[in-house]
Amino acid sequence: MKPELFQILAISLGLGLLVGLQRQHEKSELAGIRTFPLITLFGTLSALLANEFGGWVIAAALLSMAGLVVMGNVMKSKEPPFSPGLTTEAAALLMFTVGAYLVLGETTVAVAVGATTAVLLHLKDTLHRFVARIGGKDLKAIMQFVVISLVILPILPNDTYGPYDVLNPHNIWLMVVLIVGISLLGYFAYKIFGQKAGTVLGGILGGLISSTATTVSYARRTKNADSSTSLAALVIFIASVVSVVRIIIEVSVVATETVPVVVPPLAALFLLMLLLAGGMYFFKGSGHDKMPEQGNPAQLKTALVFGLIYAVVILATAFAKDYFGSKGLYIVAVISGLTDVDAITLSTSRLMRIGNVELQNGWRVILVAALSNLLFKGVLVAVLGDRKVFFKVATLFGIVLAGGLAILWLWPNDPKFFSDLF
Structure with missing residues (x-):
């Protein structure tokens, strides 16, 4: 068992928790403090499996992830009031790819993207006020x-x-x-x-x-x-x-x-x-x-x-x-x-x-x-x-x-x- 494998999984879990914490704070109905760590770990494990069985594993996993997002939105639409925003959905797909990139690319880049995602989500009100003043x-x-x-x-x-x-x-x-x-x-x-x-x-x-x-x-x-x-x-x-x-x-x-x-x-x-x-x-x-x-x-x-x-x-x-x-x-x-x-x-x-x-x-x-x-x-x-x-x-x-x-x-x-x- 490679020690660096557990390090990658820990980083993946940490990034998912960071983004999930922010989404939970904003009371997102689609994904929160538990779902986002699962998403990033899903991406990481998909990339690990792809090293053994080929890149089709990541493609299939990403399609599955997209299907889950669509299904979640369909279920949300049946419970008014329904908010059609795509922020959480986009963040979920992005964090899946971040989890995969931890295995296939540079760890520093993946951490930077994950942290930036959390910051962008957190700065929603600040960015909206800035745009309103433009x-x-x-x-x-x-x-x-x-x-x-x-x-x-x-x-x-x-x-x-x-x-x-x-x-x-x-x-x-x-x-x-x-x-x-x-x-x-x-x-x-x-x-x-x-x-x-x-x-x-x-x-x-x-x-x-x-x-x-x-x-x-x-x-x-x-x-x-x-x-x-x-x-x-x-x-x-x-x-x-x-x-x-x-x-x-x-x-x-x-x-x-x-x-x-x-x-x-x-x-x-x-x-x-x-x-x-x-x-x-x-x-x-x-x-x-x-x-x-x-x-x-x-x-x-x-x-x-x-x-x-x-x-x-x-x-x-x-x-x-x-x-x-x-x-x-x-x-x-x-x-x-x-x-x-x-x-x-x-x-x-x-x-x-x-x-x-x-x-x-x-x-x-x-x-x-x-x-x-x-x-x-x-x-x-x-x-x-x-x-x-x-x-x-x-x-x-x-x-x-x-x-x-x-x-x-x-x-x-x-x-x-x-x-x-x-």
Whole structure:
């Protein structure tokens, strides 16, 4: 007798109990805490028999399972009120296949599918509320992201073109998908929490969607005498803190192997900004702010514009490096960071990954772009906002700029420096 056989049966029983517990809690009439473990064990034993007698055993067992589900529904229909929902029926058939896959496939995959099934069943009310809050504009955002990520991306050629042989349509659009995905995540978080999102959450969501757009929105609102300049300044600053987190995420995704060298100085800037944000939150006083209405970040036009900006930044980076060396990259970083720090972050990360830019130069280029973007947002607040909010934002941004410059000049070039300290 193989010990792993009992392990498979135990996992099958456990997954069935997990889903059955949830169905029993929801008072399902078709299957509950006892039936679902029997279903998964039935699938597991059918797969074990199939190893001996052939795949027809699983096919016959699945047909039998489907027949039992149909019979159960026929019996339910004779006892009004009858609910024609198919959730439990679908879960029963799925858990049968999960039980079979425990034998025929990867245990980890089967466990993940079984656990996910239980979670999906448990989140019924939450998912229904989320769908109820989705309007036509939100559904359009989802469909546009599907077009961007699953329709356009697969058909783009994965070859390089143009000057310096650096323009790869597939890679460029992959970066578009990454940025739009991050922004869309923040957008739907906003849809869940709505305009009731507090000051801190408003800044976090604003930074995920667009820190520049958040800066413009809140700066304009301070022209209204009823709007709190302290709260607006805090939201603007928190959005900028989150934009640094976005940079770290982008580097980690695009150039994972560079993280030990590139992320620490960026994390140091983030910690400085986090401390400032914490201090400002402590002294902001009472009151809450509402988030302004957020636009759809998955518009095809927006994606095309970012893709174009990213392609231009890639070309400019290659040109600057060829003609001016590493110093030319900083010029591109300053100019690109004024409008879109994501593009220069992604392009520099790519160059570091393929070895065209040294890591010590790469993180400095990204940091320069982040500081340039911070300076640009400060100018926006000065032009669009109240004097009081500008003074508060300028003070915070000034400290961050000074800290960023100190990191640029004083950060050790030896990546082993910190490991040697401990």
